[in-house]
Amino acid sequence: MPEFSGHVFIGVSVDGFIAKPDGDLKWLTERDLPFEETGYDAFMESVDALIMGRSTYETVLEMDEWFYTKPVFVLSTTLDPSSIERDDVSLHRSIDEVLAAFAAAGLTNAYVDGGATIQSFLRAGLIDTMILSHAPVLIGSGARLFGELTEDIDLELISVGSLPASFTQTKYRVVR
């Protein structure tokens, strides 16, 4: 069975939020940062598939077009299976289930997305790298990227630098 390796690539405010309380993302997306300079494409090339929670999946569904070229594994205990309408999207009820499906498909590297899902995978020791792009703003409240832990998680800095429009980008390896 190939070893599973989870990877995070996410935009976050300097005070640690990934969305405003109402889900608004304008504070992140409406800045003068050309998308092609974020490193997103190279990151997507490096993963085999995506794993995301219900909330992120529903946000993706609201977009004008489907833009993933890799399989999407949705992790949710509540989502109705009828919400899954594409052959390259599958629904899983637990981390164990999604890991089993990942392995059965011969996949190794997952782009793990969404706050709750990232937190669950971090707590389970399933995240290997994190690329955090910090937008130059404090928004005060909303959905947090990180959550409670039962023990510290040490990180090792891979690189840090600036992007256009006062963004920074930090790459960490998770020590586990």
Next chain:
Amino acid sequence: MPEFSGHVFIGVSVDGFIAKPDGDLKWLTERDLPFEETGYDAFMESVDALIMGRSTYETVLEMDEWFYTKPVFVLSTTLDPSSIERDDVSLHRSIDEVLAAFAAAGLTNAYVDGGATIQSFLRAGLIDTMILSHAPVLIGSGARLFGELTEDIDLELISVGSLPASFTQTKYRVVR
């Protein structure tokens, strides 16, 4: 009256905490980061005095020796004046009071320290620059650096880079 300018220089976990729930700072201080490489001395040179809240002041009092060479303005509504035993430390009951005392002393640049005090000064539009040194760890809970806001606070990146021991250091100008 000289214009007031507040400056932040603080160590923070990647998930945004400045202390563990019990006040522990080992996750920050017990790493292989030589103190002289943090830029603290140059930062201290650039300010006229310190402004800190009760909690930070009490932490400072517990240390073996007094290590500030600049005046300290303590901001607290509750601290007993008998706790102030040095001539270069003064107690103030409100931000307005501390600003008035700062101006009366002909001072301009303040090192604003402590989570609650930093948050109050940010909300009051009194912070000009922030130097954040991120320790490579997620600690999950504790005292947060940033708090609730009534509106977004935009930042402008001055510089970002790495320090030894997987630390990063980010300098922002607060847009106001």
